[in-house]
Amino acid sequence: MNMAIKRTHSLGKTLPIGNAGLRIPVLGFGVYKIPPHACKVACLSALRHGYRHIDCAQLYKSEAEVGAAVAESPVPREEIFLTTKIKQWRGGADDLRQNLLKSIEALGGGPDGYVDLFLIHTPRFRNGSVKDVWLTLEKFHAEGRVKATGVSNFGINHLEQMKEYASIWPPHVNQIELHPWCQQRQLVEYCQDNDIIIQAYSPLATGTRLSDPNLNTIATKHGKTPAQVLIRYSLQKGWIPLPKTEHVDRVRENADVFDFELDDADMSILDGIDEGKLGACFPANVT
Numbered sequence: 279m280n281m282a283i284k285r286t287h288s289l290g291k292t293l294p295i296g297n298a299g300l301r302i303p304v305l306g307f308g309v310y311k312i313p314p315h316a317c318k319v320a321c322l323s324a325l326r327h328g329y330r331h332i333d334c335a336q337l338y339k340s341e342a343e344v345g346a347a348v349a350e351s352p353v354p355r356e357e358i359f360l361t362t363k364i365k366q367w368r369g370g371a372d373d374l375r376q377n378l379l380k381s382i383e384a385l386g387g388g389p390d391g392y393v394d395l396f397l398i399h400t401p402r403f404r405n406g407s408v409k410d411v412w413l414t415l416e417k418f419h420a421e422g423r424v425k426a427t428g429v430s431n432f433g434i435n436h437l438e439q440m441k442e443y444a445s446i447w448p449p450h451v452n453q454i455e456l457h458p459w460c461q462q463r464q465l466v467e468y469c470q471d472n473d474i475i476i477q478a479y480s481p482l483a484t485g486t487r488l489s490d491p492n493l494n495t496i497a498t499k500h501g502k503t504p505a506q507v508l509i510r511y512s513l514q515k516g517w518i519p520l521p522k523t524e525h526v527d528r529v530r531e532n533a534d535v536f537d538f539e540l541d542d543a544d545m546s547i548l549d550g551i552d553e554g555k556l557g558a559c560f561p562a563n564v565t
């Protein structure tokens with residue numbers, strides 16, 4: 279599957295996801311660590327600047343604020359792609375159903391609302407089994423409350439295990455940490471071979487590597503910032519990057535990545551700085 283992003287593409291570019299005509303925007307806006315009180319403003323700013331894809335999670339405790347931004351924005355709900363994730367739940371099947379419904383309702387749309395993509399946040403699920411959650415997500419998918427179902431931080435072994443019980447296989451998405459210092463190549467190849475869309479979290483390596491000399495040389499060459507080069511790298515790899523920022527100028531900057539293209543030499547320099555698990559910001563999630 280060649281999903282590389284060309285220079286002519288824009289923030290409105292989407293890719294097909296699943297087989298029901300759903301499409302996913304190629305660039306998302308991450309809200310991890312944006313405090314709930316600032317999250318609505320940040321999401322409104324992202325929507326105003328053309329983002330149509332927001333990544334949140336129960337863990338971030340800001341689903342209601344994301345939902346409020348979507349409700350307040352003049353952009354129609356059907357033009358926005360919302361992702362959330364479940365990390366844990368306590369209790370039995372009913373509690374699990376209620377837990378998922380709570381997220382769907384917090385994100386907007388009330389009793390008829392839906393989430394575009396619901397992910398299992400981690401295979402190391404607390405207080406329940408991945409299988410139970412997946413089978414419940416499949417039911418929500420059949421009911422139209424969840425348009426696509428996926429996983430996050432799943433390695434090849436976790437994805438293979440799902441074959442034992444999943445009716446929806448492959449999962450539509452695997453969201454994993456990806457940037458030049460953590461490339462998870464085997465897993466990426468496996469996902470691409472199996473038509474699993476890859477969302478790249480921490481595409482800016484959480485902002486910790488922006489002074490890297492190789493990165494800065496490439497940024498200077500293109501008259502772009504290091505953050506823009508990292509987002510562009512992700513897009514050209516065929517991943518869907520989810521950069522996070524609380525600053526309006528960076529919201530704009532991080533979306534201004536469709537007027538240049540990294541050439542083969544740039545890509546090969548960035549490909550060459552992989553540090554594997556050692557380069558991960560969240561090594562516990564890298565298999």
Ligand SMILES: NC(=O)c1ccc[n+]([C@@H]2O[C@H](COP(=O)([O-])OP(=O)(O)OC[C@H]3O[C@@H](n4cnc5c(N)ncnc54)[C@H](OP(=O)(O)O)[C@@H]3O)[C@@H](O)[C@H]2O)c1
Binds near residue numbers: 307532
């Ligand atoms: N599935 C998972 O387990 C998982 C794990 C981690 C993250 N995620 C998702 O992926 C999203 C992104 O990952 P992340 O938040 O860990 O890290 P990231 O997007 O790689 O980096 C965010 C950091 O970079 C800074 N930054 C953003 N734009 C910048 C720019 N143009 N110039 C300089 N610095 C910039 C931000 O600071 P300011 O905010 O101050 O601008 C913040 O400190 C999350 O928000 C979340 O949605 C998922």
